[in-house]
Amino acid sequence: MGIISSGFHGKRQTGNPALPPGQYETASFPVLTAGPAPYVATADWEFFIRTEAGERHAWSWDAFMALPQVDIRTDIHCVTSWSKLGTSWRGVSLDTLFEDVETTSDYTTAHSYGGYTTNVPLQDLRDGQAWVAWEFDGEPLERAHGGPARLLVPHLYFWKSAKWINGIELTQDDLPGFWESNGYHIHGDPWREERYS
Amino acid sequence: MSTLWRVADVVSGVPETETSRTIGLRVDGLMGNLAGQHIDIRLTADDGYTAVRSYSVATASMDEIIEITVDELANGEVSPYLVRDLAVGDQLEIRGPVGGWFVWRPTDTNPVQLIAGGSGIVPLMSMIRAHEASENPSPFRLLYSLKSPEAGFYREELLTLGQQSPKLTVDYVYTRSVPQGWPTAPKRLTAETLLANILPPDATPDTFICGQTIFVETVAEWLVESGYPAASIKTERFGGTGGTR
């Protein structure tokens, strides 16, 4: 049971079942990154998947755009307590990207341009739960938000949705990525409030 | 563990400016914080409704008492309560201190450039305090961007340190009003002013930028464009507008 602050009334907007515990709704789209945003031109961009056997699958921007594109409407939840409900994105499902990939790994590390990494269990990336997204609200994804493309894993806290995504490496073990090595939770499920390690 | 909510006693509350207050919190068994870390504060209304916000720790000690400085955001949910209503003797809940990235450690050896916009001074003050309390000899330089002289946090302490510390340099830029006798008129921070008041890239500083999101984004971009390696720049965004457009 919490400590009651009798003079505190708050501006309640809870009771919204779409909000995980401890989250509040925001209309804006705050930016959270560890440092400045890298520049990546689509001409230089590629997306890869590397298996534990060293097999590498890679797509140039054009090859990636030629894959089936889907529209995604989803809520996103940031560990700093804001949630944005009903956001719309367009991108490629990871199910599509993993179609020809053979692996026995259970875990992955997402690698971004600029050196950012985050770990996500493979089962959190499959079955319609994750995308590589390049459009937000009908516009190309801004660089500040991860453009040209970012990972989108909206059922986990948003730091797992790596901006400026470059590729996914399959790993046998669950290896902590950047924020996971800096005090944040290894998994990051907002409904269980897996915020900090 | 840092994930657990713990009860904190409010042991002090001292106005910092007209809209802000420094609050001392004592937590049983707490062993201080790394310079630059933040805590989460949870407030619970009498019907059980809760609100959580993050606040940087301003102090750098190994103590059961830490201090935060909260700036009131007009119409905000949590900050007006913390600045105006919370009283010494009250209790609230905190989680943390957390964060292992936007931190400075006394074992770090590079020169350090700190860049604060408004209340973004808070975690940087923690770093300055940790640096002053340590034997660490590397030079620290602070650039503090402020609306007006009256909006500055920790004014006395920064003035004294700026004059007396052999390893800290403090520079100010004012965006709306300047102190009497100030050589330049108030104006928006520009890349030129910024670059004239910080350590140059060839000094290879570690740079920490903190403030409202738009301030942090703008300054970080200028630095990267001016040849500071992105990997040497760490940022902490307090929120507010920016990044959306």
Ligand SMILES: Cc1cc2nc3c(=O)[nH]c(=O)nc-3n(C[C@H](O)[C@H](O)[C@H](O)COP(=O)(O)OP(=O)(O)OC[C@H]3O[C@@H](n4cnc5c(N)ncnc54)[C@H](O)[C@@H]3O)c2cc1C
């Ligand atoms: C890691 C971290 C550390 C922080 N440290 C400090 C600190 O040391 N001192 C401090 O005063 N604050 C700090 N903040 C900001 C703080 O967490 C709250 O966001 C702030 O106090 C506003 O909360 P509120 O409930 O009063 O306003 P809310 O009710 O949450 O917001 C009211 C309105 O103001 C906007 N807003 C939210 N934050 C800001 C902002 N920073 N600037 C301008 N507009 C904003 C919102 O978008 C909203 O429209 C920190 C934030 C983070 C993420």
